[in-house]
Amino acid sequence: MKLQNFITSCRQQMDEKEMQNLELDSAQENYVPPPQKSVSEIFATDANDESLNRYKQALLGQAKSGQVIVDPTDPRNVLVRSITLVVEGHPDITMHLDKGYAQFRIDQSLHEIAEHLNEASFVIKEGAAYRIRFDFHVQREICTGLKYIQKVTRHSITVDKETFMMGSYAPKMEMQSFITPLDEAPSGILHRGTYKIKSQICDDDGHDWLSWTWSLEIAKDWGD
Template sequence: MSAAVGAVSATNDVTFNPHLEEELKNNEAHDTETETEAEEEDDSKLDPDRELDLGPQFSLKEQLEKDKDDESLRKWKEQLLGSVDFSAIGECKDPEVKIVSLTILCPGRPDLILPIPFTTSSKKCLFILKEGSKYRLKFTFSVSNNIVSGLKYTNIVWKTGLRVDNSKRMLGTFSPQQEPYTYVLEEETTPSGLFARGSYSATTKFVDDDGKCYLDVNYHFEIQKNWPAKH
């Protein structure tokens, strides 16, 4: 609409017409009102606070047994659930996730397995890494009772009170099974240099799509010029 107004203004032969100007203003106001209504409609679709009726919740066992007399529906559910270990299904409607271990993998170094639960001493150094070293994080966790949806890992790191890292990783959706799952993150490199050395504090969490937290720990670690001496 603004392009049309500009074209009229730039034409020297066109005489001023108050009715035309009023019509343009009315059309522009109508277009703006239409766009606002469209935006409000789109926002209403994305509003997270709007109530969504998901219906009654059932445990995975209840869902499977509810239609056990319907052969085709039962087979469809089993096919849909895929790798569900039926021996790991419980009566509880909520999934249960247990973080078995957190491990730091560094090339040429022994695996650094962090104890769970972590040390309760807030000032005790949990581990030491060499500056500029390559590493990967490996998570081992078990899932039981029900399917856990959208399991996420978050890690926030501070140094001298300033946040220096805020990592978030979507691990995925996992079905119950007796054997634990293993998830390895991509390779990263520790920072290096004089200002990178020293003590860090961190908070690590594992949370699902429903906001249920399965691990929330605070700990300290250090980055040094060299690897710690072996004892």
């Protein structure tokens, strides 16, 4: 009976989410991104317009003086370094993603290392308010329409699907960040357990900068 109640609850949640996602998917289907332009092409456009040049200089910064390359061994333009659970009343939990495996830190202390990226797992207390912060580098060219997509399943049932529009970013040597709106972990015995999350960071030009699967365990209390 508890399983049936859980399935019913999931379906009710999905009905609401599906309506939101249908609207989002429809908007995305109708959206045609502008043609991709390189940094040099952008600077060459309307080169005699001083006010526009000042705007481009402010927008593109370091890219004006030449191609910005953070890691010459990595051909990607977007290098996702980590995701962090930013939780009210609890130290941040960071999962490092840039080595092909997960490395966890809780409040700057090494917590767990050398897990395969697709086997990584977070533990969060039920009812906790949290945000997810992404830290990344952008190199070589501008990234337009960066977005984070996630699909959440439990017992092979999809319980959530969301797309977060992260924005557009110029290449620079410094780390850049995006943080999601405040959310709350579900609570109650029926919602406790492990959720599988399929994640993707991509952009309007169809580049898949990082795709991975991880787990989020909703527990009665923190697991640290």
